Amino acid sequence: MLTKRPRGTNDFLPEDTAKWQYLENMLRGICRQFGYAELRTPIFEETALFLRGVGDTTDIVQKEMYTFEDAGGRSLTLRPENTASAVRAYVENKLFAGQQPVRLFYMGPMFRYERPQAGRFRQFHQFGVECFGAASPAADAEVIALAWEFYRRLGLQGLEMNLNSVGCPNCRPAYRQALQDFLRPHLAELCPTCQERFEKNPLRILDCKNPQCQQFLQGAPTTLDALCDDCREHFAAVQDYLQAAAIPYRLNTKLVRGLDYYTNTAFEILLSDIGAQSAVCGGGRYNGLVEELGGKPAPGVGFALGMERVFSALNAQEIELPAAPGIDVFVAVLDKQAQTQAFQLACELRSQGLAVGYDTLERSLKAQLKYADSQKVAYVLLVGGDELTRGSVALRDMQSSEQIELPLPEVGAVLTARLLK
RNA sequence: GUGGAUAUGGCGAAGCGGUUAACGCACCGGAUUGUGGCUCCGGCACGCAUGGGUUCGAUCCCCAUUAUCCACCCCA
Numbered sequence: 001m002l003t004k005r006p007r008g009t010n011d012f013l014p015e016d017t018a019k020w021q022y023l024e025n026m027l028r029g030i031c032r033q034f035g036y037a038e039l040r041t042p043i044f045e046e047t048a049l050f051l052r053g054v055g056d057t058t059d060i061v062q063k064e065m066y067t068f069e070d071a072g073g074r075s076l077t078l079r080p081e082n083t084a085s086a087v088r089a090y091v092e093n094k095l096f097a098g099q100q101p102v103r104l105f106y107m108g109p110m111f112r113y114e115r116p117q118a119g120r121f122r123q124f125h126q127f128g129v130e131c132f133g134a135a136s137p138a139a140d141a142e143v144i145a146l147a148w149e150f151y152r153r154l155g156l157q158g159l160e161m162n163l164n165s166v167g168c169p170n171c172r173p174a175y176r177q178a179l180q181d182f183l184r185p186h187l188a189e190l191c192p193t194c195q196e197r198f199e200k201n202p203l204r205i206l207d208c209k210n211p212q213c214q215q216f217l218q219g220a221p222t223t224l225d226a227l228c229d230d231c232r233e234h235f236a237a238v239q240d241y242l243q244a245a246a247i248p249y250r251l252n253t254k255l256v257r258g259l260d261y262y263t264n265t266a267f268e269i270l271l272s273d274i275g276a277q278s279a280v281c282g283g284g285r286y287n288g289l290v291e292e293l294g295g296k297p298a299p300g301v302g303f304a305l306g307m308e309r310v311f312s313a314l315n316a317q318e319i320e321l322p323a324a325p326g327i328d329v330f331v332a333v334l335d336k337q338a339q340t341q342a343f344q345l346a347c348e349l350r351s352q353g354l355a356v357g358y359d360t361l362e363r364s365l366k367a368q369l370k371y372a373d374s375q376k377v378a379y380v381l382l383v384g385g386d387e388l389t390r391g392s393v394a395l396r397d398m399q400s401s402e403q404i405e406l407p408l409p410e411v412g413a414v415l416t417a418r419l420l421k
Numbered sequence: 422g423u424g425g426a427u428a429u430g431g432c433g434a435a436g437c438g439g440u441u442a443a444c445g446c447a448c449c450g451g452a453u454u455g456u457g458g459c460u461c462c463g464g465c466a467c468g469c470a471u472g473g474g475u476u477c478g479a480u481c482c483c484c485a486u487u488a489u490c491c492a493c494c495c496c497a
Contacts, residue, residue, distance in 0.1 A: 004488075059495050063422080081497085110497080115422080117491060126497060193494085209494085279497060306497030334455055367450085369457040385455060398457070 008114070008122025010308075018324035023310065024107060026153060027127050031105045034146045036129050039104040041085035047075040053084025053293055055259040057200050064112040078111035083286070083302060084293065086130045091295035100133030107307070118275030119309045128283075128304035132290070135299040137234050140265040140285055141241030147269065147281050147303055148247045156313050159280070160270045162252040163242075165235040166203065166223050168263045168287065175226035176202055186216040203256045222253035234264055261288030265301065274312040281305035328419050330357040330372035334365055334384025342383035345393070345411065352412040354419070373398060379415060 005011060012020060031037070047067050054060050066078035079085055086104055089095070095102045107127040114120060129146060131139045144161075151159050167175060179202050183190070187198060191210040198205065203223070205213060227235065242249055249267070257266045266284035274280070283303020291297040314321065331346040333339050339362075346358040357377060359368045365382075372380050382394040387405055395414065396403045406414055 007488075064495085112496080114495075115493095116489085117493095120496075124497065128497090276492065277496070282497065304497060309497060332456080364450090365455055366457075371457085373457040380457085382456075394456095396456075401457085403456085 006122070008116040010121060010123070019311070019321045020307070021324075022321050023307065024127075027105070027107065027150060030146060030149055030153070031129070034103070034129075034142065034149075036103040036105040036131075036146070039086055039089060039106050039130075040108070041079075041082065041089050041106070043109065044076045044078050045085055045088065047077040049084050049088055049293070050077050050080060053087060053289065054081065058259070060112060064114055066111045066113055080112045081110055081304060082106050082108070082126060082128055083130060083289070083304070086302070087132075087289055087293050087295070087300065090130075090132050090298075091290065091293060096133065096290075096296060096298055101139060102132040103129070104132070105129040117277070119277035119306070119312055121308060125307040126304045127307060128302060130300060130302035132300045133298050134301070135287065137237035137265075138241060139299075140234075140238045140301050141245065143283060143301055143303055144238075144242065144267055145245050145247060147283070147305060148245075150305070151269070151280075154310070154314065155319055156271065156317060158271060158273065160272075161247065161249040162255050162268045162270060163239070163249045164223065164252050164255040164266045165227060165231060165238075165264050166256055166262060166266055166284075167227050167231050169260070171226055171228035171231055172223075172260075175221065175223055178221045178226060179203070179205070182220050183216060190216065201259075206254045206256050217254075223256070224251070224253055231264055238265055257284050257286075261286050261292045263287040267303070269305075271309075271313050273316045274309055277309065279306075280309045280313060325355070326375055327355040327357040327377055329354060329379040329381060329415055330368070330375065330377045331381045331383060332365060332368040332372065333359065333362075334382055334388075336362075338384030338388055341388065342381075345381065345383060345408070349412055349415070352416065354412070354415060379418070381411065 028038075047065070050065065051061055056062070060080045065080055068076060070076055086106065090102060090104075105128065108125060109123050110126050111123055113122060116122060129143055131143055148161070166172065180198065183198065183202070183205065187195065190198065190205070190213050191208065194205045194208050194210070194213050197208075206217065206220075208214065224235070239249075252268075255266050255268055262284055264285040264287070267282070268279050269281035270278045271280050272278055281303055282305075283301070285299070285301040287297075287299045289300055329349065331342050331349070333342045343358065346356045349356045357372065357375060359371065361367075363371070369380065378398060380396045380398060382396060382403075387394050390405075392405050392407045393411060394403050395406050395411070
């Protein structure tokens with residue numbers, strides 16, 4: 001069907017885009033305050049980047065990627081997330097050679113082939129930040145604080161910050177072993193996916209939703225129990241920072257980012273009232289990722305949040321965003337002979353900085369005024385008739401219905417002065 | 422990939438196996454040939470997602486397809 005958009009995609013119409021721009025501007029402002037600058041990467045990348053950067057055991061790679069071959073025979077993939085691209089850009093553009101840390105943010109469309117439902121689309125939009133080159137817990141706290149500040153400004157209620165630490169290559173092997181040992185007696189009783197995870201990625205079993213699996217996890221060792229001294233210290237410091245910033249959180253030992261290059265801090269912000277897809281933000285530290293993607297080892301930490309889910313949340317909590325400003329003045333044409341001069345006046349006023357409406361349908365004066373009224377315009381200029389032969393136009397105040405005659409050369413100045421009030 | 426629900430004009434929403442498919446909103450035009458918001462009048466469905474079938478006859482019954490919504494999986 002030619003008039004049907006692809007499944008799982010959305011058209012954002014003017015009334016929507018006004019709200020998007022408002023949020024985007026808010027995010028840009030926060031980023032500026034935190035010292036984060038925008039990074040723009042391609043919408044598609046070499047498929048191999050995501051295989052490595054996202055991880056080939058993830059659902060994203062296994063079943064959700066939009067992969068295609070271009071005319072040159074390259075395998076490309078529409079980005080399912082932006083962290084891998086950011087790391088690639090950091091390495092490729094040698095940002096590691098400059099001043100560290102490198103603080104970046106991005107926003108834009110991501111693509112995942114999934115069945116759409118509330119809060120989930122095939123093309124969706126993420127805002128995210130990545131901080132490269134800083135291993136300190138202050139960097140973890142900084143990105144978390146940035147995300148939190150956004151939700152705070154929006155006035156959203158009931159957000160739940162979940163926090164965990166998944167350790168590092170020093171302490172994780174022992175934990176992994178301990179978890180496997182703990183679960184091994186029940187291996188046959190775990191759900192099929194968890195049985196697969198058992199060898200490849202046992203940490204992922206922790207956040208399995210299957211009640212059966214959860215039952216066998218009762219009393220299982222946690223990553224927090226197994227942290228090495230460095231990781232323990234790091235995690236304690238992150239929490240100190242969060243407390244200092246008055247950011248509430250709860251420890252969730254089941255929260256994992258299952259891949260090897262994720263280290264230390266993992267966090268997720270949940271909101272229950274936006275449907276089953278309740279995660280509005282997720283992130284963490286990935287000290288192994290830069291190296292995994294072929295760069296010199298460098299620490300990194302970041303998060304991504306889903307814009308559509310933010311809108312769902314605003315909607316659920318009936319939080320209204322300010323409407324986009326309309327036009328300042330509407331230029332109405334009284335008679336055909338005045339059309340050209342009216343058009344000229346509209347253009348002149350625009351060049352003076354005013355937002356000017358003008359009828360391009362050659363409708364009756366009545367219809368023009370009706371339209372101006374529907375647009376909630378404060379002033380209408382009536383061009384034509386006797387006034388125009390005298391070199392002036394009528395300025396109508398739509399609120400009070402008062403009308404005055406103004407010489408053409410004075411129109412801009414008078415309007416500007418009135419609109420400033 | 423699996424399951425459930427739904428599918429009538431721009432939007433919301435009635436409707437019945439059988440003459441012209443309610444109504445509301447929006448939109449367009451008009452109501453002393455230069456003026457809006459209220460009121461009044463008028464206009465506005467290639468015909469009820471698409472394709473089959475049942476029937477003398479279907480928008481209303483059946484099947485398939487597609488789409489949308491929701492849920493599972495998973496994630497933003």
